[in-house]
Amino acid sequence: MYYVNRQQIEIRLQFIPEIIRVLRSLQQTDPESPLYLFAEERALHLAVETVTDIGSYLIDGFLMRDASSYEDIVEILRDEQVVSPDLARPLLELVELRKPLVQQYFDLERDRLLPVAHALLEVLPQFADAVREYLEANG
Structure with a gap:
């Protein structure tokens, strides 16, 4: 029997609309x-932390293979059919920003950020739906 921490997953899923709200308000700035x-x-x-936290909870709870990197979390979610390949692509682009955002913040390639930020307005709700569907289907 699996132990999937649905409460912690749901807390993070419920945070997604707040991220989207901020991204939308930034369009007016x-x-x-x-x-x-x-x-x-x-x-x-x-957004990176939310996606990878949820992914880690799913990987641990459903005893999926161990992730070797942040990008690997998304790849596992794709391989385990939590998310579709089409959804995995923009999620990988997002997760690839973690290192620059956290470690190279003083020298960011700003032109990389805006397209990802705009895509997240659609990608994050799709991700939340996919996670909830997966949880529903896998009891």
Whole structure:
């Protein structure tokens, strides 16, 4: 019998609309302002952590193979059919931003961030739906 920490997964799933709300409000802000830049970086970082936390809970709970990296978490979710290959692609792009956001924040390639931030408006709700569907189907 698996122990899937559904409560912790759901707490993180319920945080996704907040990330989306921030990303939408940023669209009304000057993209050159320091507030925009910092808020965009933080929203992306929180999106990365949310996706990888949920993925880790699923991997641990359903005894999937161990992940060797943040990117591998998304690849496992794809391989285990939690998310489709089409959804895995933008999630991988998101997760690949973790290192630059956390370790190379002083020298970010800003042009990489905006397309991912815009894509998340659709990707994160799809991810949440896919996770909930997977949990429902796998008891």
